[in-house]
Amino acid sequence: MGEKETFDVIGKPYPKKDARVKVTGNCRFGGDISVAGMLHGKLLRSPHAHARILNIDTSKAERLKGVRSVITGKDFPGIWYGNFMHTRDYLPLSIDRVRYIGEEVAAVAAVDEETAWEALDLIKVDYEPLPAVFDPEEAMKEGAPLLYDNKPGNISCISDWAFGDEGVEKAFAESYLVKENTFRTQSIKHGMLETHTCIGTWDSDGKITLESNKQSPYVAWRQLAMGLGIDPNRVRIKQTFIGAGNSGGKQEALAMDFAAVMLSKNTGKPVRIVHTMEEVLMMGHMRHAFKINMKIGVNKEGLIRAVDCLAIADGGAHSSIGQLSIYLMGAWMMIAYKIPNIRYKCSRVYTNKSFAGALRGHVVPQSRFAFEGVMDDIADELGLDHFEIRRRNAATPGYVAPNGFKITSCGFQEALQKAKDVSGWEKKKGKLPKYHGIGLGANGFISGGNIMGLSACSAMLKVQEDGTVALQTGATEVGQGCDTVLPMIVAEVLGIEPDDVSFALVDSDVTPVDGGTWGSRVTFYAGNAVKVAAMDARNQLSKVAAEILQAREEDLVFRKKKISVRNTEKSIELDRLVRLCQNKRGMSIMGRGYYNAPCGNLDFSTGKGNFSPAYSFYAMVTELEVDPETGQVEILGTWTAHDGGIELNPMLVRGQLIGSAIMHIGQTLFEGIIRDEKGKTLNTSFTDYKMATFMDIPKSQSLYSMHIVDPEGPFGAKEAGEGSSGPVIASIANAIKDAIGVRFLELPITPEKIVRAIRERERS
């Protein structure tokens, strides 16, 4: 169908459809579900960072009154599972070795939680401690303790590629100015308030049902089958409401999931396991900590000639999705600015620590912290304004990066200009009082990406006899609003209201298969699939309506729950039409659609290929004030201009941008996992794992959309959820540099570090 000039639904600030059940407390998260006869499971975790398991004696625990089953790694077939072929290094429960403090070694099911806890104390594990390694660079050295015997140098995976006709050496040699710096970023957690939760049921048919808060249920589905050594058809993942995901542990099958289903098999009862927040904070899945050496060469005009980036990612004890994470560190550089020559190498290294994986914005905040920092320093040395150097280098529509990224719609220049104008940059930069600063950060992001395996999205919908629609997709609502935006797309196509469209939670036995909810892909990929499905239903309805109304299909208009013939009085109500289809012709109206992005697939081994069907762009200015005596930072204002295409629901887009900003203010200034020298996480509670509170938000935040239509996105949309994480750290770090004259190279930039830096600067 040709796009309408104006929309009835798209672009309106519809409240989230699930808000009603959430404000009334009716919505059922995993931990809210209890099943008759259900048992309660708990996991025993390793107190050692690295040890051999010599023996596990569960007999005492089994004899405790109320205990129904105790299992260990030996109850599973011993199949390694995981994401990519070469990085499958998870076991359901450890069998003969533990690799970090918190790794799961045994599990218990009992009649209540108290008994399950008590049973854990009665499990006796004989460990033989092994030498452990915590620093990635130490771990890479010859002679370092190995986490996996088949992974020399503790290398979990590598991303190594170079592009450009000239090659970086020549381009650096010809550069007018070359600057480099080494940046370090910390591990942060997803910080969702709802911990991982599951209810496992292994029924007498051998069918395994896992009710859980999975963000990418089909990833967990495949992994569960893989680790159990069974066909996926025997596994059913039923999604509960999800109390935030931000990727990580809710993406994959966890030890708790395996334990719950195996304990259910042994007991014949459903088994529920709910992690405590301590468990969440001590265990795996967190943002990768990186060491990033960033070298950028420019010509006299500040145009980038070459980039050389050498990075080391602290992987912790397992690989998770790390192969993708380390590719992304380099990939993000290829979106924002035109880089003719680049060399990128990142090693992801195993250490005896809780492991790293994906987290909202997947490496873009770290990548921009380094890149944008060096860009500012180059601009300062060239005497160029920070906006000007970015404007000169910014990607433009139609640009094809040397690695194969194809920029299509691109409002980066416009976003930069807007951020500059609205922030009052001209009159503030260099003119603010002492200890006040203003800084800029910019980035690009993907609107979903094609990686190996299934990357497509699909949708199915039924148009029902009352004119409403039941929509099913494989997309996951984690709070971002796809429960609303996807129904809005259906409503726009069929001329109904979003309230007329229901949105189903994923059930792997029922709803369409899906690549998962990550990479800001849902609006774009699932949105397009939903649009195709809605069009499919509409075409079916149009055929019948055209007959009834004696009109041509192309003259039919779907609006206001009616199908009318353009420029006539003739019309039929949608519900009536559906009933006619059903009752007179036996046609139940079911639309079906899938979206396979036309960008091709990425080759991880070479880093070549086009990643995403559309790229989004951000420019953010932060103004802040530093208390030079205490080092505390007060963010006075932020101005973010973004090209995320057309905003399908501006209220929800705003929620994404602000939410992302606050999350990353925390990462910039205070948040992070703190460990001792033996690999033990010290801040395993929200008392000391500090996330931003109401009081930590900027005094004002302004957002500006560039309103540029993306030709491929559903109704012109791109993304909003993750790219918005990109500029935050960079812009705050750059503003702190402006305020106190110090370039911080390590996150978080705590008050203490600021005071030290100011003192050192005053001394020198």
Add this chain to the structure above:
Amino acid sequence: MFRSLPRFEYLSPSKVEEAIGLLREHGNRVKVLAGGTDLIPMMKWGKVKAEVVVGLGGIREMGVMEFGPRKGLKLGALCRITDIEKSAVIRDHYPILSQAASVLASVEVRNRATVGGNLCNASPAADMAPSLLALDAKAVIASSKGERVIPLEAFFVGPGKTCLKQGELLVRLEVPAMGPRTGGEYIKLGIRKAMEISLVGAAAVVRVEGGKCEDARLALGSVAPKPMRAKKAEGVLKGKKVDQGVIAAAADAASKEASPITDIRGSEWYRREMVRVLSRRAIENALGKIKR
């Protein structure tokens, strides 16, 4: 490890004597529960164990707050932090206490936490301690032998340790009236701007007559094994004409007499430096609050 609460027996006396009897009877198997906002998490973490928990909530007399311009404030140990924060009497006569109460954790915690509980946990970071020390508060301790009154300073013995012996209960605090020409200020520093356990806390109460400091008390939190008075700093102020130089010298002295440690919240160096900054600011603000 963080778990659900372990099993215990719960007793709820309605009189102080009854509570004391229970404390004597159960000896070191017992823990006293006031608001529970510290005790319950500590029990969930397994850091505190108790077979018997004595809930004080039913002891009305311990929740009483009384003020007289001469005799000062009697603050029952069970007065909630919210009661202190909201009390008009305290706002008028001990604004520093309202200030301290208002920065303790969250509204929800303040609605349960009590001043007695905050002090009895003897955390070096206890938010109520520095202001009460700076106000020269006395602790009234009841036992089967009757009541004894000690300076609050002597109440704290070390991290998590008070001078309470078996069978003793902190029943109230007695806070002298602040008197004329006196100002007080509590400043708390955290890494983020709310929900913080203080990284450094500083409370100053200063009396100035004719430009001269007649009396000064400075108390610090989170920079020693227990909440402490910075007496050398006080000595620097007392009897002097208060100017920037004297204030800076006092803050310097405070910084020197503090004995902070390095932990995950901050380093010894930073805490010591912040004692200097916060002490100066607290003294300055206290001076600024003296009614002319």
Add this chain to the structure above:
Amino acid sequence: MKQEIELKVNGQICEVEVEPWWTLVDVLRDHLHLTGTKKSCGEGDCGACTVLMDGEPVNSCLMLAIEARGKDITTIEGISQGGELHPIQEAFMKFGAVQCGFCTPGMIMATKALLDRNPNPSEEEIKKSLSGHLCRCTGYVQIIEAVTAAAEKMKTL
């Protein structure tokens, strides 16, 4: 040793047998099946379990159920009447204050306590009053806007 206690929850007297070490949040959720009150950090750092006790917000994870005897408890299930949402609930929906929704019940309960006491809070007062509530999704701004709008609405009722 289990003890039968009476709890007044959302206006109804409920008789429940509790162990003394059970916290209020567990009794509300597991025994009275009022799962609208959420359990997250378990130690008063996140606010998700907030309920009203005699009109004041408290962390139900930090309270023994036995100590709630004789108190008037209100949970999220108790603030909408006869299918009519409370204006705070309406405002949270309308102003985008809800994303994943896990913090929402606690946030709404604390807001109710705030507005019942202070019908006209400033932005600073809203932030301070709610600062014991973590939200990882919204970045708080739309919650503040919802609270402000709810306050306006409630003044007209």
